[in-house]
Amino acid sequence: MKYLLVLAVVMVAVYVWRQNRRADIEAQRPEPPRQPPKAPQTPSLMVTCLHCGTHLPPAEAAKGHLGWYCGDEHRRLHGDRAA
Numbered sequence: 001m002k003y004l005l006v007l008a009v010v011m012v013a014v015y016v017w018r019q020n021r022r023a024d025i026e027a028q029r030p031e032p033p034r035q036p037p038k039a040p041q042t043p044s045l046m047v048t049c050l051h052c053g054t055h056l057p058p059a060e061a062a063k064g065h066l067g068w069y070c071g072d073e074h075r076r077l078h079g080d081r082a083a
């Protein structure tokens, strides 16, 4: 009977320990999916040069009838005209 009591105490201790561990994991969970603040250049605002594949902001790109280019030379080399 004495061993049964010890076993019960151990089981309660393990149960409490596991509950605390679960609570710790739950407490840590909301932290990680924090994303860094938006960078000045977001990927959605980038265009790709049709000739060489360079990514650059539209302000620095040359627009042709077919799409964007990193410069007038690549637009010309691609056989496109200025839009």
Ligand SMILES: [Zn+2]
Residues within 6 Å of the ligand: 049, 050, 051, 052, 053, 054, 069, 070, 071, 074
């Ligand atoms: Zn290019």
